[in-house]
Amino acid sequence: MFIRGLEGGIKRLSNLNVILVLILLFIVLLLGPTKYILTNTIESTGFMLEKYLQMSFFSESSFAQSWTVFYWAWWMALAPFVGTFILQISNGKTIRQMILGTIFIGSFATFIHFYVLGGLTLNLYERGVMDIPEMVKTIPSGRIALEALLTLPGGYFLIILYAFIATIFLCTTYDSCSYVLASTAMKHASKRPTKSLRIIFAFLLIVQPILIMSLEGIDSIKYILVLSSVPLIAIYTLMIFYISKNVLKN
Template sequence: MNTKLIDWPTFIGALVLLLLVALPLVFYPEAGKEFVNMANDFMTGNFGFLYLLMGLLAFAFLLFVAFSKNGKIKLGNKEAEKEFGTISWAAMLFAAGIGSSILYWGMIEWAYYYQGPPFGIEAGTQEAIQWSPAYGIFHWGPIAWAIYTLPALPIAYFYYVRRKPVLKISEAVRPVLGRLVDGPLGITIDVLFIFGLLGGAGTTLALGTPMIAEGINDLTGIPITLGLKTGIMLLCTIIFAISAYSGLRRGIKVLSDINLWLAIFVLLFIFFFGPTLFISETTFTSIGLIADNFFKMATWLEPFANVEGYSETGFPEAWTVFYWAWWVVYAPFVGLFVARISRGRTIKEMILGTMIYGTIGCILFFGIMGNFGLYLQLTGSFDVIGFMDQNGAPAAIIAILNQLPMADVMVAVFTILAIIFLATTFDSSSYILAAVVQKEVHSEPLRWNRLFWAFTLCLLPLVLMFVGDLETLQTASIVAGFPVIFIMFLLAWSFMKASNEDIKESRNYEPPTIHINRREIVERIRKRRKERSALEALEDKQVDD
């Protein structure tokens, strides 16, 4: 087992931080939960504007870079071919960045906005109905994917253009921080990233596992117990451990491709066998509503909450700020992964491809699955909200699927898709975690290292599930991810500084002047002709003899 490539301070630091947060939550769950929730309320209540500002700036910055001279830079040398085809590339980045959470929220998020709409709108009204399918698309739309894409710029640039075989967040900010990244500051940056990713992964498990358990219960009648949920976690762990161990091409790519085609099948089935016209018109209307109110939605907070007579909703903190914080926690991981799979593409292709393909994918999930559930609610075919309030969101999702033709088949396919979606997120996560704790990554991280992080990703959520505190881990990871906001600004600055310096150097480069002496060249040509003629004459003589 090769251990020389491991960056042990980062490796051990991440595990120590993980234990320092997890053990108090295990042994003192109530006190730990109260403290984490207080920290979260303080952060979202006082610094929500920072998250919203960062989201808008990231979106504007990436559009600027894509259409600037920096966007023309190719990731690799001029002859480098694209490592993955566009479909596989889009499938991998989407599966890594979204996971089974898209199946959960895509199907049911509208119901929360229906009951608690934004802007102080009265619940259940016609205006609330219009906003309920739109806000989910906004939260999972261009700004979310801009936050994801920003870290990919400096990481991909240093890995493929400057050819530094290091996949670390700390290395990506070296142009700004210099040698400071070689000390405790660099380790801290990488450790915070790892902890945020582990907590974010726990969130994905917290959403995905109960939904998969409901699907299995619906198909087989097996009661939903802690044992069933544990079995689901272990099954997903085995799948993504094998995938991560197999590497990018034989594991993650294959699983992501399967995932993509299964998702397309589910979406097309619901679209054509559900209310096709309603889905089309509602999705189209939602896109228009977002386009018309984009900046209002991206900047809406409630600064007048303490003014007498003003009714505070808590919507921005509970949804938009929370989502932006969640994307920030995941952003370095997704950025690292997108950077790793983008060899042969230009910076512009990477930016626009990630933002466009990611947004389109989310529009399809929210537009088709979410609007099918909304249609059932509005027509009275099935009381989704009443069922959800009584039985919970995971059960409501499976109940919505049961309103389709061939319900058993669709629930089975949906459950398999959720398992694979969960696995594709985790195999990408373990791959990147392994890369971050290595000093160098020439091709792929060490196999034992990938396998170690695959099981570590599952271990903490599994333990916390037994004490019923997965949601606290999610909140803790978002609180710990707060410093990543400032790291995001450093990443943008770092990319511009490094790429502009290289562009300037290439423009100032002048090839050495070659002085041509024509008389000397003519004499050399004559001499070579004479030598060639003499050689040919000698060969002819030898043949005659």
């Protein structure tokens, strides 16, 4: 798939997955505790807006220190890849359109995803069907989502759909990453990367995570991301300064 490029591979799979995700969320909302999910969505949104600053700087919990900081570092480390890919697919679009599409629409879709699936699992916990906090300690977190879907009518069908969606998400991310890496290796940045370069980087993207995971598992990846993100802060600061300067000038 990755040798097909933007139009032939990434775009088609991404469009298909958007439809499949909407179908999955609609089914969960329809078959699950609909009233509870909608009520929880409104209440949690209000709570988030009210406590946004307080929660943003909350650091008393070991979870916040271990994972919130990790996700900050994660996006700092991924920013060059994500930014380059957005640039590749945004040719001809205005800055306003890019901000609307990448920040607001992406965030809105993420909120909907968490509202529906998070509302389902929270309801299962409150009704005593699933002890989510205890399950997080004893089983892989990915399995919790599967167990939650099994509580709904047609649960096995939903698991198959969920697995198919997750596979496509993995493929599009993998495809996009190999495409961007191949683009940066091109002599002329304006040209699309060759198929041979994309295949080489796709292979490297398979080998590198396996080697890292063989050391200390997920912790080794967290440490590498945090360390690699620190020097990028200075680079991002300069980029923001010069981009702002050029935008104001033009």
